[in-house]
Amino acid sequence: MRPNSAPDNHPDSGLNHNPVIAAYNLSKTFGQTAALRDVSFEVHAGEIFGLLGPNGAGKTTTVRLLACLYEPTGGSGKVLGLDITDEDSTERIRERIGMLTESPGLYDRLNALEYLDFFGDLYGMPAAARRASAERLLKMLGIWDRRTDRLAKYSKGMKQKIAVARTLIHDPQVIFLDEPTSGLDPESAKVVRDYVLELKAEKQRTFVLCTHNLAEAERLCDRIALVNQGRIVALGTADELRARLAGGRERLCKLHVRERAAELAEVVRGLAAGHGDISGVEQAGDVITYSTADAEKMNPLIVETVVKAGGHIVALNEAEQSLENVYLELMHDSREAD
Ligand SMILES: Nc1ncnc2c1ncn2[C@@H]1O[C@H](COP(=O)(O)OP(=O)(O)O)[C@@H](O)[C@H]1O
């Protein structure tokens, strides 16, 4: 028996009836290894959805399940309205998605045109359609003039761009990119990332991108699922993930005053003495720093008190949590929970 495709506990229940891609309690075990455990998420049209996590987290397994390259052990999923656990739809799903696997084979002896043509042929496209699509993609990459150069002659970044282009040969609406920049030097990685953003801007496509690179996820993805040990440990925009960690935790604030900083720092210390929510008041030059777990309540109070004491406030800033801190902390938490 195939698992039921409509569990009642999927995310955003009732809010979005038409996700382009959905995973519902998706699980996969390989022998003793639980590669994926009860993973659920929905991806909407036009989004770049990131699966971010360390090696072995389950990212590749997730996209392979969605691309119908593996069969789930439990749960279900949908791609373009088709059930990934329904044998009748797997062929149709494969035809309508593009998939860049980890370290794709580079057919160095082919030229760019032959390479794209080869993959178009795998999709069963007629010659004229393959040719038209390859021409469009190579023109977009700005290398139509070099179409007969062997891939061996291209730079690493350019080769990888062509590998991404090949996933688009049949103009799929859904594209899975598994670690598209891993193994590339920073410059080539940027070339590929910029290309992904161009593709996103060009027309409505929906991407799932696997990466272990935090900066990449932050730059490319509209929403990010942090994956660790086969589970999603957090999901949201980069800003939401940052806010989630900052919520209920200490935030470092910097109050920049025009003069009398030492005196005003004493005023803030006085306030801190009466409020457990303010701590660590320090002053250096014109800047008074303090920590608070309730910035929304305490910052206005501090501003009011400093102004009443005759202080001139130039600026009040909260030091932003870096996504890296969020990432490290969530990874740490999820390991402890195991
Ligand atoms: N074909 C497979 N056979 C056995 N174990 C696998 C297979 N694919 C993945 N795994 C295991 O599943 C876990 C998740 O792997 P993977 O999805 O490749 O992670 P990621 O892509 O995040 O690095 C790892 O422990 C990995 O060793």
Ligand SMILES: [Mg+2]
């Ligand atoms: Mg992987």
